[in-house]
Amino acid sequence: MISFKPLSKTALLSSELSLSYAELNRRIGDKKKWLDDRSWKNCRVAIDLPDSYTLLEWTAANWQQRNHVLLLDQRMKEDEKQARLRLFSPDLIISAESRNPKPVVSFFQAEVPFFLSAGDGEDSNRVAYDSKNTGEEQLLPNRWEALTLFSSGSTGTPKSITRTYQSLLDEWDGYAREEGSPSENSLVLCLVPLSHALGLMSAAMHTLLQGGTVAFPDFINGEEIVSSIERYEASHVYGVAFHYKLMEARMEEFFSQSGHVRSGKPLYLISSGGPLPADLAGRYRERIGLPIGQQYGMSEIGYISVDFTDSHPPSLGKISRHIRYEWSEEQLQLAIRLDNSPYTGKQDNWIPDPDGDGTSGILYTQDLVHIDEHGFLTVTGRSNDQISIGGLKVTLQEIEAALREHPLIREAAAVHYEHPVLERVIEAFIVWNEPTATEPLDDISHWLRNVLSDYKIPKKLHAIEQLPLSAAGKLLRGELLKELSHGTHR
Numbered sequence: 001m002i003s004f005k006p007l008s009k010t011a012l013l014s015s016e017l018s019l020s021y022a023e024l025n026r027r028i029g030d031k032k033k034w035l036d037d038r039s040w041k042n043c044r045v046a047i048d049l050p051d052s053y054t055l056l057e058w059t060a061a062n063w064q065q066r067n068h069v070l071l072l073d074q075r076m077k078e079d080e081k082q083a084r085l086r087l088f089s090p091d092l093i094i095s096a097e098s099r100n101p102k103p104v105v106s107f108f109q110a111e112v113p114f115f116l117s118a119g120d121g122e123d124s125n126r127v128a129y130d131s132k133n134t135g136e137e138q139l140l141p142n143r144w145e146a147l148t149l150f151s152s153g154s155t156g157t158p159k160s161i162t163r164t165y166q167s168l169l170d171e172w173d174g175y176a177r178e179e180g181s182p183s184e185n186s187l188v189l190c191l192v193p194l195s196h197a198l199g200l201m202s203a204a205m206h207t208l209l210q211g212g213t214v215a216f217p218d219f220i221n222g223e224e225i226v227s228s229i230e231r232y233e234a235s236h237v238y239g240v241a242f243h244y245k246l247m248e249a250r251m252e253e254f255f256s257q258s259g260h261v262r263s264g265k266p267l268y269l270i271s272s273g274g275p276l277p278a279d280l281a282g283r284y285r286e287r288i289g290l291p292i293g294q295q296y297g298m299s300e301i302g303y304i305s306v307d308f309t310d311s312h313p314p315s316l317g318k319i320s321r322h323i324r325y326e327w328s329e330e331q332l333q334l335a336i337r338l339d340n341s342p343y344t345g346k347q348d349n350w351i352p353d354p355d356g357d358g359t360s361g362i363l364y365t366q367d368l369v370h371i372d373e374h375g376f377l378t379v380t381g382r383s384n385d386q387i388s389i390g391g392l393k394v395t396l397q398e399i400e401a402a403l404r405e406h407p408l409i410r411e412a413a414a415v416h417y418e419h420p421v422l423e424r425v426i427e428a429f430i431v432w433n434e435p436t437a438t439e440p441l442d443d444i445s446h447w448l449r450n451v452l453s454d455y456k457i458p459k460k461l462h463a464i465e466q467l468p469l470s471a472a473g474k475l476l477r478g479e480l481l482k483e484l485s486h487g488t489h490r
Helices: 021-037 053-064 078-088 165-176 197-210 222-232 241-258 278-288 396-404 441-448 477-485
Strands: 010-013 018-020 044-048 068-071 092-096 114-118 145-150 160-164 187-190 213-215 236-239 268-271 292-298 302-307 324-326 333-338 350-352 361-371 377-382 386-389 392-395 409-419 423-432 460-463
Touching: 010 021, 018 021, 021 053, 044 053, 044 078, 053 068, 053 197, 068 078, 078 160, 145 165, 160 165, 165 197, 165 302, 187 197, 187 222, 197 213, 197 236, 197 292, 197 302, 222 236, 222 241, 236 241, 241 268, 241 278, 278 292, 377 396, 386 423, 392 396, 396 409, 396 423, 396 441, 409 477, 441 460
Parallel strands: 010 213, 044 068, 044 092, 068 145, 187 213, 187 236, 236 268, 268 292, 423 460
Antiparallel strands: 010 018, 092 114, 145 160, 292 302, 324 333, 333 361, 350 361, 361 377, 386 392, 409 423
């Protein structure tokens, strides 16, 4: 069961409070005892807390009780949370006493006052897993369901994803073997939500299991992030492309003034959650002297590959040794073999083994990838972003990349939908570099015809202030399609 080393050194760090491993273990032990005294074991627990030490403590305590944990993203609206709670059917809900314990601009809170309430799990029709009744505890001690997350919904309805405790152990074991991963001497600055796989599994829990220190900034702005890197002497920063854009100017300013970011100590910048723009990575490497490493993964299985030093751009490193995968030049979609479906319900990208026991199968990631002769993986697109226009294949990423080449355009996203007359139609959204420096959209379309074939040109372009992103930095194409269907941009 999850446990942290009884060290005297700092485990968790913020401007509010520093916690040693001894204190962290005591707090987790107190929460475990509370659960144990009330027989909350082998049950379902929903944790509805902001990013905090409190969230990490309750998560660890529940795993020590073999409880199945659902983490609710605080950026969700209340009706979205309730929909997920209905699907999960928790026995116990751990919630913040106040919906906004601190001003919304605050990123992290060390301690959060909480209350506990009974869920509707005992009234549901599901049968709670009890190893004492099944005998599976002796055979498969770590096969119990430990964690449920919901996908970002970047391509539509969010999926309910459940992972066993064994899958978490396998991920942590693989991550510890990666060159450059946080170790006992590391200090990790976490900029990503703890309710997401990257923040919870890679930045926080892995580092704590290794005996390192996890630190959090007070606010998410360029000045605070760079100040935290320097103040805490961070060895690793976990963020998404948005964070590195936000801190770029301050990092460049600091680098130009001091000639270094941190004297004599390596600093690993890790980006995940979505594509890292090549021009952004290039500026960091050339102007600041720091590469941005990239991590690739999905909520269903955690991390798949990571390259902490961006050693083979644009690859995302080599696939972890704990992952059983299938890929070929003829079948570009990465497929991963699992012992159990990660989904609560049926999903088209999960194919059970026809000759198996009904539980094992293949997870199709829907990512089109290339793996070179040395094993380095590069994501080239999404299978569901490849469409046919008049029998000719088009990828949305190709259109987006072309639009971003225009000197006035900072970001671009393409979507497609069925049309009653035209069949499949592509439209695209753009974000200007400067709101005051624009160009007629028809002129952009005309410019695009010099770059792309006619059948790849979007039927219509829309200029918006910003692209909709999930908390983990993923593009939410579904939200753009909603805007089209609601007539916002017609």
